[in-house]
Amino acid sequence: KIPSTNEISALLNINPHTVLKGMNMLVDEEIIYKKRGLGMYVKGGAVKKIRQKRQSQFYNQYVAALIEEASKLQMTKEDVIKLIERGYEDGLNSD
Template sequence: MEFNFNSTEPLYQQVAEQLEEAIFTGSFTEDKQIPSTTEISKQFHINPATVLKGMNLLVAKELIEKRRGIGMFVKVGAVATIEQQRKESFYADYILNVVTEAQKLGLTEEKLVQLIERGYQNGTN
């Protein structure tokens, strides 16, 4: 995990995002324990209350759960939840804008699909 202490984004939000990314990429797997607030706070020199606030964001999103006396665990289904949320964000943040711009340019749906296919062919992946 990496944190930008000079960012305008609050540290607790960065903690939540970093943990969510680690869950999504498989660094923290479903039904397994994640590092404690104390471990994260000591390792990255962050106030434990800040780390806990970030973790609580993920509890609210139902990605992790508190197990009393044991710690925090990644919920089963968390990866699918994150993937669905990211797909919805992708649609709202990118697709709607692309379609709006394509319509302004007078591009048909077929032409837009051709451009997307061209992008995939010329992409690095």
């Protein structure tokens, strides 16, 4: 069960209407659902759905831009892969 709109509002010190708007967005995206008289709950598969959406956003924001910039610099796919591998070797990843 998700805390109520008023509980979240008090916890984060934000307007209850802002919380309600955010919760309604999550309902529209089928991340949470309402049980009349009982509250809001996280829908099954929500984590997977959020992860897929974030991966898509990651591609659109970062990978596409990386490829575009690499192309402008006349870098090959192999050059880009080497740079990414170097980043992992230098400890830039969080694993």
